[in-house]
Amino acid sequence: MDDFTGRLTKDGIRIHQDADFAGMHRAGALAADILDRVAPLVVPGVTTGALDAQIEAWVNEAEATSATIGYRGYQHASCISINHVVCHGIPSEKKLKDGDIVNIDVTVIVDGWFGDTSRMFVAGNLPRKAERLIQVTHDALFKGIEAVKPGKTFGDIGYAIQSFVESKRMSVVRDFCGHGLGQVFHAPPNVLHYGRPGTGPVLEEGMFFTIEPMVNLGRPETKVLSDDWTAVTRDKSLSAQFEHSIGVTADGAEIFTLSPAGKFHPTWA
Numbered sequence: 618m619d620d621f622t623g624r625l626t627k628d629g630i631r632i633h634q635d636a637d638f639a640g641m642h643r644a645g646a647l648a649a650d651i652l653d654r655v656a657p658l659v660v661p662g663v664t665t666g667a668l669d670a671q672i673e674a675w676v677n678e679a680e681a682t683s684a685t686i687g688y689r690g691y692q693h694a695s696c697i698s699i700n701h702v703v704c705h706g707i708p709s710e711k712k713l714k715d716g717d718i719v720n721i722d723v724t725v726i727v728d729g730w731f732g733d734t735s736r737m738f739v740a741g742n743l744p745r746k747a748e749r750l751i752q753v754t755h756d757a758l759f760k761g762i763e764a765v766k767p768g769k770t771f772g773d774i775g776y777a778i779q780s781f782v783e784s785k786r787m788s789v790v791r792d793f794c795g796h797g798l799g800q801v802f803h804a805p806p807n808v809l810h811y812g813r814p815g816t817g818p819v820l821e822e823g824m825f826f827t828i829e830p831m832v833n834l835g836r837p838e839t840k841v842l843s844d845d846w847t848a849v850t851r852d853k854s855l856s857a858q859f860e861h862s863i864g865v866t867a868d869g870a871e872i873f874t875l876s877p878a879g880k881f882h883p884t885w886a
């Protein structure tokens with residue numbers, strides 16, 4: 618037994634109640650709003666540490682909590698992953714350069730609910746091959762979300778993403794996955810961004826989880842640097858990622874981390 622609401626499926630996936638969707642919506646909206654506000658600050662010359670400090674200040678101003686500060690020893694309010702960094706880039710004194718593509722990933726806790734989202738930004742001019750990568754990664758996330766419906770499976774989500782990405786001759790990272798969340802940061806199931814139709818746990822109304830595909834222009838393999846966090850592509854190819862936190866509804870998905878300003882896609886300007 619625990620203090621959380623709802624029941625667990627045989628796969629250990631929590632089924633949340635109707636009222637819980639509102640809690641997730643508030644947390645998700647704050648995380649997304651913070652990414653909206655950071656967008657104009659992502660320019661050549663800014664350090665990723667300065668972006669993170671601003672994000673942390675906004676989390677505090679909202680009287681929310683950063684889920685990442687103190688998580689397994691991590692010390693920052695965001696992960697900022699540049700170019701061939703796949704995920705978990707650590708904010709630092711490193712300055713962005715013209716043409717850098719950057720994923721910023723923020724997770725906040727509002728009234729006990731976790732909102733986890735990331736998206737791509739560009740410092741200065743967007744190189745053509747990076748533009749293609751970002752577009753495919755963004756669309757891959759939405760292929761996954763479109764596959765969400767009670768009665769379908771997690772394998773259906775993975776298949777939708779993988780088949781789309783590979784049709785564009787890019788690759789899906791296998792070493793990191795999405796996750797259940799709600800009143801905890803990381804919960805069952807592992808949400809794989811590859812897979813076969815009809816495999817894996819069956820989706821039920823009330824499941825909350827992230828979908829957060831990482832797509833590489835080159836090969837899918839990654840390695841973690843000696844700082845124990847920064848994951849990079851082994852072949853140094855460019856990598857991109859988008860992440861939404863969603864809930865399964867009676868006939869599809871509710872996206873908790875929609876951009877209030879409609880700026881989720883980086884070419885909104």
Ligand code: MF3
Pocket residue numbers: 685688689691695696705722723724733827829846860
């Ligand atoms: N927000 C990341 C995710 O999508 C997790 C970051 S954990 C950290 O699951 F410690 F690296 F911040």
Ligand code: CO
Pocket residue numbers: 733795796827829860
């Ligand atoms: Co996540």
Ligand code: CO
Pocket residue numbers: 722723724733734735860
């Ligand atoms: Co995240």
